[in-house]
Amino acid sequence: xxxxxxxxxxxxxxxxxxxxxxxxxxxxxxxxxxxxxxxxxxxxxxxxxxxxxxxxxxxxxxxxxxxxxxxxxxxxxxxxxxxxxxxxxxxxxxxxxxxxxxxxxxxxxxxxxxxxxxxxxxxxxxxxxxxxxxxxxxxxxxxxxxxxxxxxxxxxxxxxxxxxxxxxxxxxxxxxxxxxxxxxxxxxxxxxxxxxxxxxxxxxxxxxxxxxxxxxxxxxxxxxxxxxxxxxxxxxxxxxxxxxxxxxxxxxxxxxxxxxxxxxxxxxxxxxxxxxxxxxxxxxxxxxxxxxxxxxxxxxxxxxxxxxxxxxxxxxxxx
Amino acid sequence: xxxxxxxxxxxxxxxxxxxxxxxxxxxxxxxxxxxxxxxxxxxxxxxxxxxxxxxxxxxxxxxxxxxxxxxxxxxxxxxxxxxxxxxxxxxxxxxxxxxxxxxxxxxxxxxxxxxxxxxxxxxxxxxxxxxxxxxxxxxxxxxxxxxxxxxxxxxxxxxxxxxxxxxxxxxxxxxxxxxxxxxxxxxxxxxxxxxxxxxxxxxxxxxxxxxxxxxxxxxxxxxxxxxxxxxxxxxxxxxxxxxxxxxxxxxxxxxxxxxxxxxxxxxxxxxxxxxxxxxxxxxxxxxxxxxxxxxxxxxxxxxxxxxxxxxxxxxxxxxxxxxxxxxxxxxxx
Numbered sequence: 001x002x003x004x005x006x007x008x009x010x011x012x013x014x015x016x017x018x019x020x021x022x023x024x025x026x027x028x029x030x031x032x033x034x035x036x037x038x039x040x041x042x043x044x045x046x047x048x049x050x051x052x053x054x055x056x057x058x059x060x061x062x063x064x065x066x067x068x069x070x071x072x073x074x075x076x077x078x079x080x081x082x083x084x085x086x087x088x089x090x091x092x093x094x095x096x097x098x099x100x101x102x103x104x105x106x107x108x109x110x111x112x113x114x115x116x117x118x119x120x121x122x123x124x125x126x127x128x129x130x131x132x133x134x135x136x137x138x139x140x141x142x143x144x145x146x147x148x149x150x151x152x153x154x155x156x157x158x159x160x161x162x163x164x165x166x167x168x169x170x171x172x173x174x175x176x177x178x179x180x181x182x183x184x185x186x187x188x189x190x191x192x193x194x195x196x197x198x199x200x201x202x203x204x205x206x207x208x209x210x211x212x213x214x215x216x217x218x219x220x221x222x223x224x225x226x227x228x229x230x231x232x233x234x235x236x237x238x239x240x241x242x243x244x245x246x247x248x249x250x251x252x253x254x255x256x257x258x259x260x261x262x263x264x265x266x267x268x269x270x271x272x273x274x275x276x277x278x279x280x281x282x283x284x285x286x287x288x289x290x291x292x293x294x295x296x297x298x299x300x301x302x303x304x305x306x307x308x309x310x311x312x313x314x315x316x317x318x319x
Numbered sequence: 320x321x322x323x324x325x326x327x328x329x330x331x332x333x334x335x336x337x338x339x340x341x342x343x344x345x346x347x348x349x350x351x352x353x354x355x356x357x358x359x360x361x362x363x364x365x366x367x368x369x370x371x372x373x374x375x376x377x378x379x380x381x382x383x384x385x386x387x388x389x390x391x392x393x394x395x396x397x398x399x400x401x402x403x404x405x406x407x408x409x410x411x412x413x414x415x416x417x418x419x420x421x422x423x424x425x426x427x428x429x430x431x432x433x434x435x436x437x438x439x440x441x442x443x444x445x446x447x448x449x450x451x452x453x454x455x456x457x458x459x460x461x462x463x464x465x466x467x468x469x470x471x472x473x474x475x476x477x478x479x480x481x482x483x484x485x486x487x488x489x490x491x492x493x494x495x496x497x498x499x500x501x502x503x504x505x506x507x508x509x510x511x512x513x514x515x516x517x518x519x520x521x522x523x524x525x526x527x528x529x530x531x532x533x534x535x536x537x538x539x540x541x542x543x544x545x546x547x548x549x550x551x552x553x554x555x556x557x558x559x560x561x562x563x564x565x566x567x568x569x570x571x572x573x574x575x576x577x578x579x580x581x582x583x584x585x586x587x588x589x590x591x592x593x594x595x596x597x598x599x600x601x602x603x604x605x606x607x608x609x610x611x612x613x614x615x616x617x618x619x620x621x622x623x624x625x626x627x628x629x630x631x632x633x634x635x636x637x638x639x640x641x642x643x644x645x646x647x648x649x650x651x652x
Contacts, residue, residue: 191396192371192395192396192397193396235499235500236500236501238544238547238548239541239544242544242547243540246544271580271584271591271594271595272591272594273594274594276594276598277594277597277598277601280597280598280601280602281601284601284602284604284605287570287605287609288605288608290547291563291566291608291609291612292612294547294548294551294612295559295612295615295616295619297548297551297552298551298552298556298559298616298619298620299619300499300500301497301499301548301552301556301625302556302619302620302623302624302625303623303625304497304498304499304625305497305624305625306624308403308406308407308410309399309403309406309499309500310395310399310403310404310406310407311395311396311397311399312393312394312395312396312407313394313395313396314377314392314393314394315391315392315393315394315411316380316381316384316391316392317364317384317388317389317390317391317392318366318391318392318393318411
């Protein structure tokens, strides 16, 4: 808008996962198309319906009638957004993929900013800024990202935004499953890719107050735990299980020693003390955690020769 | 990458040097290696592995690469640690013999020919030990002395100096050894999975000229856990159920002892049964849990490439006795 520097991208595939929350897809895709078609030579869309949405299908047919290159896939039942995205990524053949949400998250006229930013990196994620949400939602977002940053050391400020421009080489390496789509930028950065965040305006239509069910917050908490393990301990399970289990084991062991010495030296009865049960419980729990950590290590060892933990950016004189 | 191990090695020697922010040392290191090998007849390559340096390391190596075809370069996308850097070098190496060393000039490349010379029919792995180690006594030398003793005791592979990166390996052996996480300190122990036979040779050691040492005291607990890992995978990787059952056994015995106490007290009719019963149940629970862990371990290894027969080192070529189909050598006639 402000400057006339026109970036043109030869080919771009837009992947739109459609879940229960979606706007009129015909209008939405036209809007996306208007924003992107001037900067992209070959632009096609892959829409993955996560379940059966008859109205959505009809809207998509309308969009296709209007001459937009569109492929639609529908999953037999709901498999979740990550799996819908994965299918989209598999079908996409352009070297550059843009994921867009099925409802309005951002002002579409700003999408071009991402196309400009990708030139120097592997992935650009949009950050909705300034926010139009209710204060409650803004605070929840802030707390969520603060916790994530504390745990992973990766500083992303809007993981909930589904607008992401990704190079094919990133998609070839990063596997998504479960609820991990939110952490795609993090998983990419963890594989050593250069991921940038770009602020674009939040859609004014997203501004209405949303009250989420408590289960949503519980799911976010699960997300935090998932990302904690994915980024910190996938290669070193015993580091985590060992430090927790080891401390429990040592504390329990010391407590056990104290009650046994009291029995032997001072003649304090052993069998009627809850302290004995608590100490044993700690030792047992500690041993269980360490054992689980070791099982994890066996898994890593068993696969160490199949998947390498390093990623190579450059090779010279090796052919 | 993985296929390289199947191809007949093209060179005699590959020297693998992991680098992390070593801009002062890179060029000196390269020259030192080249001049150490100039009097030998080895066909060699040097592999510099840049482990996500943030300084000019990569730039300097690129310049060197352009002028020296015997220098190969692998750059990681980000910092992964010394073990993955060594593993990458090993995966890509094309020599019959591989040598690893630190990139900070504390190892002396002049020791390379001696180390390589020690590899023979009976030794697959030659480990350097730093005779006059040039490091701080309290924070570096004493902890590592204790660690080396402990590692030797636990793994059953007594090595004087596990921290010395300067080592020479037969490529056929080291390429089989799974190296990941921070296990480079345990290469001799990990290599013992394959049955590799180790020899130790004194090597020179210099004080750091440039840069900061990248280790500290904070790694003690890591070494302890790594030791537990190495012990588990080297002894029990091929039969995890047996390993876990071995630990479960004393727990179950202890549970039976506690059961005895309960029965004794029940018979005599006086005594707090509840507390002892709780202890008994916990111990039984732990015993069963451990055996279950072993069973899961068996599942993990069912289709793994890390089963022992895939890793095992064959020390002599196959001899055929009365084989109706003669081996390739004879069929050429």
